[in-house]
Amino acid sequence: MIDISIIVPLYNEEAVFGQLIQRLTSVINNTAFSCEVILINDGSSDNTASLIEAICKEDSRFTGILLSRNYGHQLAVSAGLANVRGKKAAMIIDGDLQDPPELINEFYGLLTKGYDVIYAIRKNRKEGFFKKMAYSAYYRLQKKISNFNIPIDSGDFSMLSRRVVDNINDMPEQSRYLRGMRAWVGFKQIGYEYNRDERQAGETKYSWSKLFELAFNGIFNFSDFPVKVIARLGFFTILFSLVYFAYNIYRRIFYNDVPQGFTATILAIILFSGVQLISLGLIGEYVLRIYNQVRKRPLFIIDKIVQDGKEKEQ
Template sequence: MSIDVSIIVPLYNEEAVFDQLIQRLTSVINTTSFTCEVILVNDGSSDKTDILIEQICEKDKRFTGVLLSRNHGHQLAVSAGLNFVRGKKGAMIIDGDLQDPPELVHEFYKLLSDGYDVIYAIRKNRKEGFLKKMAYSLYYRLQKKISNFNIPIDSGDFSMLSKRVVDNINSMPEQSRYLRGMRAWVGFKQIGYEYDRDERQAGETKYSWGKLFELAFNGIFNFSDFPVKIITRLGFFTVAFSLLYFVYNIYRKFAYNDVPQGFTATILAIILFSGVQMISLGLIGEYVLRIYNQVRNRPLFVIDKVIQEGEQKTTTNNKVEI
C-alpha cells in the first residue's frame, strides 16, 4: 500500500488515554483524502501501553508499533518514529495526550501540498497553570533572542514535515536532541499554524520540571553560542569591577587616609570571583558533557521489537528488516 503521510505518536504510560487516542486517530485516517499510517512509539512504559499498542497493530495494519527497550525520553522516542516513516509526502508529529488535535492533519496536509516543507503549530492558548505558562513564554523569547538562527516562539514538536526534512533530521547524529531546533535549522520553506492547545485528556503529564529544564538546556546549548560568549563578558566585567574598586581604594587612601580595614573587602572579592568561576565552569561543563555524550557514539535508542503490517519484525542496528 502506498502511504502519503506517517503520523508519529510517542507514548509513555498513556494507558488511560489510549482508547480515546486510537478512536480519534482512526477517525482521522478514515476521512483523509490521502493515505496515512500511524507509528506508535512505546517509550519504555511501565503500564499496559505496550500491550495496547501490540493489540491495535495486530488488528489494524495501518498502525505500526515501535517498542523501545527502555525509557529514552520524548525527543528520542520521536526520533525513533522518524526512522520508520514510510510516508512518501512526509510525517506528522503529535503527542499522545491529545493536547495536539490529530484532526489538524487535514489543514497541515493542505499547506504541505502548497509547497511548504515544515508546518509547525503555534500555541495561541495553553491550559497549563500560570507559573508554567510564564516559564514557557520567557524561555521561548530568551531562546529567540540568543539563538544563532530563528527558532519560532510558542511552537512545540507538533508539526508536519516533508519527506526531505525527515531525511535530513534522520541524518543528524546528535545525542542531545532538540527537534524543534533541528527542524528550524534544516531550513526550506516553513510556516506556522496557530491553534488553541487543549487540556490533557487523561492521565498525568510526563514532563517534570527537571525534564523541561533538560530540554530547555538542549535548546540553548545546541543552538546558541551565547553561553560561551557570556563567560568572556563576565571576565571583562569582573576585571573592570576589580580595577574600579582598586582605584576607589587608592582615592580613599590619599584623599581621606581611610582605606577599608579587615577582611570585608577581601571576602567580597573572593565571593565575587569564585561565583564567576563556578558559573563559567558550569557553562563550559554543559558543552563538554554534550561532547562526551557525542564521542561515545552510542545509538540514539534501542528497539525491543517492531510490529508492522500486523506482524512482528526483527531489527538490526535499530532498522527494521522487512
Template sequence: MEDHSEYSPNLNIIVPLFNEEENFDDLILRLKKILNESKIDIEVILIDDGSTDNTSSKMRELSLQNEKFQSVFLSRNFGHQLALSAGLSYVNAKEAVLIIDGDLQDPPEMIGKFYDLFKEGYDVVYAIRKNRKSSILLKGAYHIFYRIMKRFSYINIPLDSGDFSLISRRVVEHLNSMPEESRFLRGMRSWVGFKQIGIPYSRDEREKGESKYNLLNLISLALNGLINFSKYPIRFTMTVGIISLIISFIYFIITLYKKVFIGDVPIGFTALLFAIIMFGGLQLIAIGVIGEYILRIFFQVKKRPLFIVKERIQNCEKMQ
C-alpha cells in the same frame, strides 16, 4: 534513509507514547476516524518509550490486527525527543510526516490544514499555541522558555511552537542525518530551513493521565535548547569575566589613588568578603557552563546509538 517496507503511504503520523494507557483508546478512535475519512493514504507509527503500564500491550494488539498502525518498542525510556527520533527513523511515507503527542492535547484532526499548506509548497508546517490549559506556574515557565529561546538562539525558533508539526520527506531525511546525541527537534527543524509556516491553535487540556512534562523537565529542555542552539551561555561567562576584570582594575586604581594622595586605605573587610564570595560563585557558574559543553562532547564522542529498538510490528507482522 533506509526503506523499512515496500509499502509507502503518502503520509506518516508519528505518536510517541509513555504510560498513556488511559488515553490510548480515545487516541486510536480519533486516529481511525481520520484514516477512514481522509483521502490521504496514511500510516500511523506508534512509539513506545519504555512504558510501564499497559500501553505497550495495547499497541501490540492493535498493530497485529491493523496494518495501518506500525508499532516500535524501545528497550527503555529514552525520553520524548529520542522517541520522536526513533519514529522518524522508521518513516516510509512518500510525502510528509505529522508529529503529534499521545495525550490528545494536540488535535490530530488538524492534519487537513497541515497537509493543504504542505501541498502549497511548505516543507514545515508547525502549530503555534495561542493558549495553554495548564497550571499558572507551567504557563509562566513555558512563556519564559520560548522567549529566552527566541532571544538567545542563533536561529529563528518561532515563539510558542512545539513539536506538533508536519514536515516533508526531505526534512525528515536531513533530521535523520544529524548525528547529535543531544536532540532538540524544534530547534533542529528550524535549523534545516526550507519554506516554513505556522498555524495558530488552542491547545486542549489533558483529560486523562498525568503530564510527563513538569517544571524540572522544562528546565532540562530549555538548557538543552540553549546549549545546542545558542552561543550565549559560553559568551555570557566570558562577558562576566571581562566585567569582573574591569571592576577589579577600577577598584585597584581607586585604592592606589587613596594610598598615594590621601594616605588612607579603607579596610572594607565585609566588602572584600562579599566580593570573594560573589566572584567565587560566578567562577563556579562559569565552570558549570563549560562543564555542560564538555559533558555533551563526552557523550557525543562515545557514538552510542540514540536509542535501542527491542521490537517492531509492521503490516501485522513482528519484524524483530
C-alpha cells in the same frame, strides 16, 4: 503507497489510549491521502506496550515500535522519524491528545502549497500561571540568543516533508531538540495557530527536571551566547576589580586610609568564586554534550516492531 506517517510517542498512556486510537482511526478513515500511524512505546511501565501490540496486529495501518527502555520524548519521536514509510511527509503529535490529530488536513493543505515544515503555534495553554510565564520567558530568551530563528510558542506538533525528515535523520546529535533541528534544516516553513486542548487523561510526563533538560538542549545546541557570557563576566569582574582598586588608591592618597576588615575580602572572594563556578558550569554543559557525542552510542535501541499485522525481527 503511504503518503503521510503520523508519529505518536507514548509513555504510560494507558488511560488515554482508547480515545487516542478512536480519534486517529477516524482521522485516517476520512483523509483523501493514505496514512500510517507509528505508535512508539517509550519504556512504559503500564499496559501501553500491550495495547500498542494489540491494535497493530488488528489494524495494519498502525505500526508499533517498542523501545528497550525509556529514552525520553525527543528520542522516542526520533525513533518514529527513523522508521517512517510516508513518501510525502511525517506528522508528529503527542499521545495525550493536547495536539488534535484532526488538523492533519489543514497541515496537508499547506504541504501541497509548497511548505516543507508546518509547525503548530499554541494560542493558549492549559497550564497554571507560573508555568505559562516560564514557557513564555524561555521562548523569548531562546529567540533572542539563538544563532537562527526558532519560532516562538511552537512545540513538536508539526508536519515535516520527506526531505526534512531525511535531513533530521542524518543529524546524529545525542542531546536532541527537534523543534530547533527542524528550524535549522531550513526550507519553506509556516506556522499554524491552534487552541491547545487539555490533557484528556493521566498526568504530564514532563517533570520540571525534564523541562529544564529540554530547555538547556535548546539553548546550548543552537546558541553560542553562553560562551560569550563567560567572556563578558570576565570583563566585568576585571572592570569591577580595577574600579575597586582605584577607589582604594584614591582613599589612600586623599584620606590616608584604606577600608579595614574582612568585608571587602569576603566580597571579592564570593564574587570571583561565583564567576568561576558559573563559567565552569557553562563550559561543562558543552563538554558534556561533546562527551555524549564522541561515545557514538545509538540514539535508541528497539526491542520490537509490529508492522503490517505481525512482529518484525530485530
